[in-house]
Amino acid sequence: MPAAPMEAVLVWFRNDLRVHEHAALSAALADGRSVRAVYFLCEDQWDRHHVAPLRRWYVLESLRELGERLARFGVPLDIIKAGTFQAVAPLLGDYLSRHSVCKVFVGREYLRNELDRDRACAAVASSCGAEIQGFDHGVLVPPRLLTTGQGKPYTVFSPYRRSWQKWLDSHGPEPLPSAKRKRGARQVNFEGHLLIDAALAGLAIDPALTASWQAGEQAARGRLKAFVSTSLAGYQRQRDFPALSGTSMLSVALSAGTLSVAECWHLARVGLQQSAQREGAECWIGELAWRDFYRQIMANFPRLAVGEPFREETRFIQWSSDESLFQAWCEGRTGYPLVDAAQRQLVQTGWMHNRLRMVSAMFLTKNLFIDWRRGEQFFMRHLIDGDFAANNGGWQWSASTGTDAAPYFRVFSPVRQSQRFDPDGEFIRRYVPELAEMDNKWIHEPWKAPHPVAGYPSPVVDQAGVRDRVTAAFRAAREIMESQ
Structure with missing residues (x-):
């Protein structure tokens, strides 16, 4: 009688293409079972949302780096062409069954289409006997956590910022341990290069555009460290002058998740303790608050995701x-x-x-x-x-x-x-x-x-x-x- 297949756990990557400060990956690696990873490539969805060719290039090349890094941890990353979000749920169900996945670790997303996709996937996972555990590692404060004195979502930034800061002062995320290969896990091969190459070949993009950017987590973390060491002190004074290199230029890394917002916050907090950096760090933390603010607005007012004005x-x-x-x-x-x-x-x-x-x-x-x-x-x-x-x-x-x-x-x-x-x-x-x-x-x-x-x-x-x-x-x- 053949042995039952070994149960596995799955990390589902979306806009969090990194291994450092990745709560879902850390939880999966701490689990006692074998670990797999998946990314559903939804190019038709990109078309519907007018995603720039340059951003697609950044995501695809960052995905390539992620696949190679996970392979060294012994975690295979499977890239599956899905086309649209609507196609993801049945593909996920098939994947869970084929690989005997009992638990899915995933970072939460808050936009309307993404929530619809995730509800369908939760139903499919349940029918497969798999549990889904979500993490809010794309933000510092989860979107529906903070409310006004009347129990309503914040719609003005200044009071939101005060509440946001107060919550972080007592509940801020602790640094996660560095991701490491599980004991006994062997390095695997990343098999997604051909699919990534095919997707890149379909992009009409000027090579001069890509020459100015570096994709992937390694480059993003390098830029973060350079910004903190050389530019954070002058950030508040220089950030409004476009002729200067006064901004962090980290927005692309944060939006694609090649960089953790928690890591940015940890380094900014260190800057607050240094007189030379305090002013710049406080201002930069304010920009991280704006990022969370607009995510909680989208989560609480989903009509905005379909072209409706707030007012x-x-x-x-x-x-x-x-x-x-x-x-x-x-x-x-x-x-x-x-x-x-x-x-x-x-x-x-x-x-x-x-x-x-x-x-x-x-x-x-x-x-x-x-x-x-x-x-x-x-x-x-x-x-x-x-x-x-x-x-x-x-x-x-x-x-x-x-x-x-x-x-x-x-x-x-x-x-x-x-x-x-x-x-x-x-x-x-x-x-x-x-x-x-x-x-x-x-x-x-x-x-x-x-x-x-x-x-x-x-x-x-x-x-x-x-x-x-x-x-x-x-x-x-x-x-x-x-x-x-």
């Missing part, structure tokens, strides 16, 4: 449908140098400086008065760090349709932002070569120069009157909702 009255705003203005913004031809430099940085590098994301988004939605959803989608089609929750939250904040205590009165002047944050025009000259020889006196408003600049457009809209036009449009939308 319901803004559904009635009559956005402009001027396609020529939208294309001018996409191509960096608005005639406003900082906006154009920001857009060109995005298209040429796959990334945009955080301050400029606000400037560019507010220009599209306030100055051009074009629907924020068009800009949100454009960013996702180009950003290597395209994170749905953060991107949606940032766009709705800029458009004043989101979680914003000071709604439509917030209007950035692209000229004033340029003068404040790129005073010498260094960043502008880098990405708008037509203005490379422009005198500092005119670099922010070239239309005022004595002679027009060959090849550079005049402003597509006038800055004057923007606040009044936006205020009137928002007021009209509210009146429409109240009349229904």
Whole structure:
């Protein structure tokens, strides 16, 4: 009589492509049974959500590194083509049965489609007699944990940040032990290279884009250490100036999970204890809080994941449908140098400086008065760090349709932002070569120069009157909702 197959446990990787500070992997390796890993490749789902080719490249190459690292631990990583999320549940059920999996360890995700997928998978696992254990290792504070005094989700950042900080002070995650090969486990071969190569071959991507980035956990952790040692001290003072290397550039690693947000928090906490780094560390921790804030917003208001604005009255705003203005913004031809430099940085590098994301988004939605959803989608089609929750939250904040205590009165002047944050025009000259020889006196408003600049457009809209036009449009939308 043949022996019953040995039971195994499974780590299901999603947007957590790392081995360090990975709670699900650590729990699986601590289990007494053999360990396997799986990743469901959903390229059709990427298509539906306009995932940028550069981000797909980053995920695929990070997946390759992960497979090799797990193989050294004796953990085989199987990559399964699923197409869409809807196809994952039956594929998971088949996998659990074929490999005698009794328990699945997985990091939780909070968006609407992901939750639907996971509910279907939980039902399939239960029918297979397998248990699923979830971990919130993609955030510092789980999304539904913090509520206001009325028991409702936070919708304003400042009180959320205070509650978030208080919770972390007493419940913050402890560092996990380093992942190690289980005793008796033998190194295995990673068999996913051909599938990854085939997926990469289907990407229409300029090699110049990938040349500027390094995929994988090793590079991400190296960048983290370099940032903390060389740039954290000046982070608060320099992060708003796009010509400087003042930001962490870790958003891509955090969004794909090649870096743990817990590891960032641990290092920031160390920085708080050092006088030279304290100011920068406190500011950076605030950015980690924003990241959690937008995830809890998505978890508590799932309608936002299907294009709905947070502020319901803004559904009635009559956005402009001027396609020529939208294309001018996409191509960096608005005639406003900082906006154009920001857009060109995005298209040429796959990334945009955080301050400029606000400037560019507010220009599209306030100055051009074009629907924020068009800009949100454009960013996702180009950003290597395209994170749905953060991107949606940032766009709705800029458009004043989101979680914003000071709604439509917030209007950035692209000229004033340029003068404040790129005073010498260094960043502008880098990405708008037509203005490379422009005198500092005119670099922010070239239309005022004595002679027009060959090849550079005049402003597509006038800055004057923007606040009044936006205020009137928002007021009209509210009146429409109240009349229904």
